[in-house]
Amino acid sequence: MTGPMTGTLLEVSGLEAWYGRIQALFGLDFTVADGGVTTLLGANGAGKTTTLRALCGMIRSAGTARLGGTDLTGRATEDIVRLGVAHVPQGRGTFTAMTVEENLQLGAMTRRDMRAIAEDIERAYAYFPRLAERRRQQAGTLSGGEQQMLAISRAMMLKPRLMLLDEPSFGLAPLIVEELFSILSRLKAEENLSMLIVEQNAALALEIADEAYLIETGRMVMSGPARDIGQDENVRRAYLGY
Amino acid sequence: MELFAHQILSGLATGGIYACMALAIVMIYQAIHHLNFAQGEMAMFSTFIAWQLIEWGFPYWIAFFLTIAISFVGGVVIERTVFKPLHRAPVLAHIVAFIALFAIFNSLAGFIWDFTIKSFPTPFGQQSLFGSGLISAHDTGMIVVTLVLLGLLFLFFRHTRIGLAMRAAASNPDSARLVGVRVGWMIALGWGMAAAIGAVAGMLIAPVVFLEPNMMLAILIYGFAGAVVGGLISPGGAVIGGFAVGVVENLAGTYVPVVGQEMKLTIALALIVAVLMFKPTGLFGARLVTRV
Ligand SMILES: Nc1ncnc2c1ncn2[C@@H]1O[C@H](COP(=O)(O)OP(=O)(O)OP(=O)(O)O)[C@@H](O)[C@H]1O
Numbered sequence: 001m002t003g004p005m006t007g008t009l010l011e012v013s014g015l016e017a018w019y020g021r022i023q024a025l026f027g028l029d030f031t032v033a034d035g036g037v038t039t040l041l042g043a044n045g046a047g048k049t050t051t052l053r054a055l056c057g058m059i060r061s062a063g064t065a066r067l068g069g070t071d072l073t074g075r076a077t078e079d080i081v082r083l084g085v086a087h088v089p090q091g092r093g094t095f096t097a098m099t100v101e102e103n104l105q106l107g108a109m110t111r112r113d114m115r116a117i118a119e120d121i122e123r124a125y126a127y128f129p130r131l132a133e134r135r136r137q138q139a140g141t142l143s144g145g146e147q148q149m150l151a152i153s154r155a156m157m158l159k160p161r162l163m164l165l166d167e168p169s170f171g172l173a174p175l176i177v178e179e180l181f182s183i184l185s186r187l188k189a190e191e192n193l194s195m196l197i198v199e200q201n202a203a204l205a206l207e208i209a210d211e212a213y214l215i216e217t218g219r220m221v222m223s224g225p226a227r228d229i230g231q232d233e234n235v236r237r238a239y240l241g242y
Numbered sequence: 243m244e245l246f247a248h249q250i251l252s253g254l255a256t257g258g259i260y261a262c263m264a265l266a267i268v269m270i271y272q273a274i275h276h277l278n279f280a281q282g283e284m285a286m287f288s289t290f291i292a293w294q295l296i297e298w299g300f301p302y303w304i305a306f307f308l309t310i311a312i313s314f315v316g317g318v319v320i321e322r323t324v325f326k327p328l329h330r331a332p333v334l335a336h337i338v339a340f341i342a343l344f345a346i347f348n349s350l351a352g353f354i355w356d357f358t359i360k361s362f363p364t365p366f367g368q369q370s371l372f373g374s375g376l377i378s379a380h381d382t383g384m385i386v387v388t389l390v391l392l393g394l395l396f397l398f399f400r401h402t403r404i405g406l407a408m409r410a411a412a413s414n415p416d417s418a419r420l421v422g423v424r425v426g427w428m429i430a431l432g433w434g435m436a437a438a439i440g441a442v443a444g445m446l447i448a449p450v451v452f453l454e455p456n457m458m459l460a461i462l463i464y465g466f467a468g469a470v471v472g473g474l475i476s477p478g479g480a481v482i483g484g485f486a487v488g489v490v491e492n493l494a495g496t497y498v499p500v501v502g503q504e505m506k507l508t509i510a511l512a513l514i515v516a517v518l519m520f521k522p523t524g525l526f527g528a529r530l531v532t533r534v
């Protein structure tokens with residue numbers, strides 16, 4: 001799948017990150033095209049989540065990460081969000097005590113255009129009708145799949161330039177995963193949404209992605225167009241179960 | 243029967259004050275996970291500020307609202323200067339800071355205004371309402387003002403964006419940051435509001451207990467009892483807990499002979515211990531349903 005490539009939206013080079021004194025990333029280079037989807041693949045503990053956290057200023061990092069012309073590194077999370085980076089975190093980050101609709105309102109916290117916010121909430125419900133039925137329900141009572149839909153909708157409320165998704169398929173039944181990824185494809189096509197998707201389900205991620213990168217213990221070991229990576233013998237054996 | 247109704251009503255009146263203190267405690271506890279036991283001294287200091295303003299000739303209600311504003315700013319400043327730097331510090335550092343705040347406000351009040359007991363005016367009057375003896379005008383005023391305050395706070399947290407952001411920051415700071423909420427400032431705002439709520443409680447109770455630097459000691463313990471009964475993380479629970487403690491305190495003081503007026507405070511302490519032992523989540527703390 002190739003989207004309309006008009007240029008590079010995110011350009012990361014030499015990204016390093018630390019948990020306390022322990023270094024977890026050792027100089028990653030990768031890009032996300034404008035309107036494109038990049039996927040980061042890797043085994044447990046490879047550093048996928050860490051990469052997204054580093055981009056969002058949630059942990060100490062070094063190197064550069066340019067979004068448009070702006071370097072994200074060294075900025076506070078709240079400011080990176082204001083630059084248009086929406087993060088759907090591992091574990092979904094649901095505000096469990098609040099209603100579905102309040103979760104969506106929170107996604108638009110940086111915006112001031114109240115009428116457009118109300119319209120965008122309705123648009124989210126159109127993409128995910130199950131959320132519409134549960135708009136007054138406490139978000140902590142939603143199923144795992146519904147919470148993932150809510151997390152994606154909440155991120156969309158930011159009107160993001162770039163969406164980071166951390167294992168959106170995690171812990172969900174195959175049917176729900178399929179539904180979720182078909183909606184992500186629609187968002188890519190209809191809203192021209194650029195995404196950086198972290199996945200352990202490599203087959204799924206390679207289907208939606210344009211570019212793919214393989215991480216092992218904090219280092220990039222392979223990169224290329226998603227189609228080529230999907231054909232690679234080693235990747236097929238290690239990640240695609242052939 | 244008349245005595246019983248009277249005791250319930252005056253229990254609700256002081257209960258409103260405990261509810262305010264409990265709410266202030268819970269608001270800060272939710273944000274920083276520590277119990278601010280300088281909350282009472284902050285309220286006492288605010289009350290002295292109101293007294294000073296009135297002494298200088300300000301009309302009561304002007305002094306009242308001015309004090310609320312000053313207390314709000316003071317609360318924000320305390321958070322920014324003392325507790326923000328302590329953000330990641332261990333529990334003990336927080337306790338030391340609370341003790342320091344407690345001591346500073348207590349001795350500063352004594353130093354500026356001395357330790358003699360002062361009377362504090364009531365805008366409602368001390369006469370009994372409608373001459374019935376059922377409830378005094380001041381007690382009625384206390385109930386009305388606390389209910390209005392609590393109602394406004396409810397609307398603020400339920401129906402404004404900033405209230406929503408404050409709730410998000412308290413319940414899930416990491417996710418709140420990821421939607422762009424400035425969590426640090428929300429905590430500061432919480433401190434400001436807690437200080438302002440405490441100021442209202444102090445000004446309302448001062449005509450009853452009289453103004454002096456130790457006036458809030460017992461009130462704070464009742465407030466803690468209310469907060470603990472409510473489960474410490476539930477603002478609504480804290481409010482109900484505060485009212486409940488007020489009523490129980492009053493009825494026990496009147497009807498249980500061994501308790502009497504002198505032993506009332508022991509009831510609050512016993513209540514705290516009992517709730518923590520038998521229902522540590524409080525009577526309202528575990529209402530939240532989660533599914534993982
Ligand atoms: N909060 C943390 N503190 C210390 N070390 C951490 C922390 N989180 C992750 N690590 C370490 O950093 C490395 C990368 O972890 P990361 O969570 O990024 O892996 P991942 O690729 O997302 O794995 P998974 O697929 O299991 O989610 C691992 O060695 C992990 O142990």
Ligand SMILES: [Mg+2]
Pocket residue numbers: 048049050090166
């Ligand atoms: Mg991970």
